[in-house]
Amino acid sequence: MNRVYILGGAQTDFERNWTKEGKGMVALLKEAMSDGLADAGISFDDIKALNVENRIACFVGNFIAEKYVDQGHLGAFLTEIDQAFYGVPSARYEAACASSSVAIDAAVTKIRSAEYDVCIIIGWELMKTVDSKTGGDYLGRAAYYTKEGKGIDLPFPQLFGKLADETLRKYPQLDEKRYMDSLARISVINYSNAKKNPLAQTRHWFMNFDQACMRGTNTNPFIGGRLAVSDASQVTDGAAVVVMCSEKYAKERGMQCKPILKGYGHRVAPILFNKKIEESAQNPYLLPWTRQTILDAYHRSGLTVENIDVFETHDCFTSSEYMAISAFGLTEPGKEYEAIESGMIEFGGSKPINPSGGLIGCGHPVGATGARMLLDLYKQVSSQAGFYQVKNVKNAMMLNLGGSATTNYAYIIGIE
């Protein structure tokens, strides 16, 4: 199979509220695409030339623009960016908050099979078009809506609050305070890392351990069971672009030392949260398909957790990052708190998680998140992460979840 190189990309400033700026989907796509292409060293003329020979394609990740901006047929909207996209194969891919990861998967497959030489992934979501209650209801469609979402206020915080409950139930030796403090620390680490990221949504916000522990106060109200606002990711507008290419194209352009995709994992767990828990009753892992996704990525890349220098994970809530720690293999299941208390996953730790700030700190425009994570792995591996650069990164791994850890995607990027 052909190798897949990452050429570059860009994300928008996740602090921006595009509705307040009076700008819509097309404006977002134009800015993200022009920045992403510039970073990757690809011009509109390059796209035109590649398209004459049918060597380029685009992959759009988006969850639910039909609700947020009343628009479907999203693959076709790249033609509004520039005439260079006329005739370029392009389609939208969807798997809730893992939408971009499916788009990445499709792009990778096309390069591996030598169908296309250059693939552009653009993930995006505009979420600030509606109030948070309405938006929360839209997001309920990432679960089994009629059973888990409809008529429920903020269904996803409820589901990840249940994940917290189930974590405590499954591991009875895990002290509740120790667990809740660990979740608070996860939040603080993400906020703190986001301060280093000039494109993070929360880079000017205040958070500390005391505040993250003061759940149930006016400034940190409960939003789902035992989880509070500080445990949750943000409502974010944004887009992320990643450009990939084949070895053939990289050679044509004389591009050297570009990171490559080393492995992936993709597993889908039962959509209903309760069925996930029923299924895993006898398994040491609460979310065994998440763990399996990681194992698949390790297996395909020939790497182990020892070889991974930095992680980007799907901290839509602190309870999901907590579970990811054992899924990555950083601790045994049920002992995730060890990696938090020891400082292992902090910015300066031996296995940093989310130096970007993650979904809690950097932001979570749902359809863009997978592409944003991949972009951050690319930045880390190619030493372009600026203030949030982790030292000596050779391999980096991401975990992107859709729904209540229903769609699981993992990718490993590394130096050739």
Added chain:
Amino acid sequence: MLNINTVTVIGATGAMGANIAGIFASFGNAKVFCVSRDIDKAKKTIPQIIKSVRADAIVNNLIPADFSMLEECVKQSDLVFESSIEDLDIKREIAIVVGKNLPLHSISGTGSSGLSITTLAECYPEEVRKQFFGIHLFNPPYTLPLCELIPTIYSDPTIQKDLNNYLTEILRRKVVEVKDSPAFLGNRIGFQFINEALQYAEKYQDYGGIDYIDALLGTFTGRTMAPLITSDFVGLDVHKAIVDNLYKGTNDYAHDTFLLPDYANELIHEGRLGKKSNGGLYQLVKYGNGFKRQTVYDIKTGLYRDVIPYAFPFVNRMNAFLSEGEYQKCFEELVGNRSMEAELCLSFLLKYIVYSLYVANEVGDDISAADDVMATGFNWCPPLAMYHALSTVTNVSALIEERLPELSGLGFVDELLASIKKSKYDYRMYFKSGRISG
């Protein structure tokens, strides 16, 4: 790094004082004595301080106090921040108490934006003047990170460096060191623009005046709020204090643009200060049934009337381009449209670029200081980014020569423009269409 564990904020019940107490208590994790004339008022301000930084966690850091406790508070403090009203006599009184009790290692700062920092330093005993600085934040500091740091001739450079580090790294401010000059840098640039807009409203009163000018300089020109709405929001009294100070204390080519027009003086005289007194340049009329109506002061008639929904073709087209992210086409429209309104709008933006760079050289370290203050203190497209934005469609230097010959005639514009460097700021996010489009 400075070890600031205890802070005294004098005047902590004022809007700025309260917000700054919140910044020290949260990002700084300092114990903050919130000093006011009236301790009950200080107590009542605590929830407001918590809200300003969205953090209940700081509640134990906030200690209400009154002036009788000031000596004791200062003795315990690593930093004393004075945020009292802009009255030299009152500030002198405070300086005496602070000066007598300030520990040797501690820093004393003032949030004053209208008085000379050097004059204030001289209110302190000689031995503590080296520890005294102007620390000028912008409202609200939680969302506007700008902090102008103003040393005086007495300031100790080592303390200054440490304080700059503390403000940057711990309080997470965008620190810009500026000279002790009237209104410093941000307000000088910002209020030059706003006051000239206020003057133009008078000049163009037959066209509608206030709302007419705001319609020409709206969000599509690289800001969150039109300039006269901003003045109404800040308050005409504050606006007047700033421009009077600038008129009195500066003497550059833009001197006359700091003259407050007569109608604004009359409004202030009548107590019509703006949003805070419900009536100023604008007035929001509320009806019993919940219906609200935005009205504006008509300079010609002296009465409030409904805001006119101006529909200038160039504005409509700029907005339409912005909503689809067509920045170049938007700027082409601005530069290419020769209607009187478009020319007026463009001349304001060009004057803004030139004046910003001119003053930055005088008050700041270099021209990028102007960018930092306007982006992080006003949320306006900063001048270098504005220059870059217009450069995507035209030769800005030639445009200035063509549109503003009187400015070009002054002889320094070419040199200023030659010193321009790339902005750190992305102009795109500042130009807003002011309407939602799918």
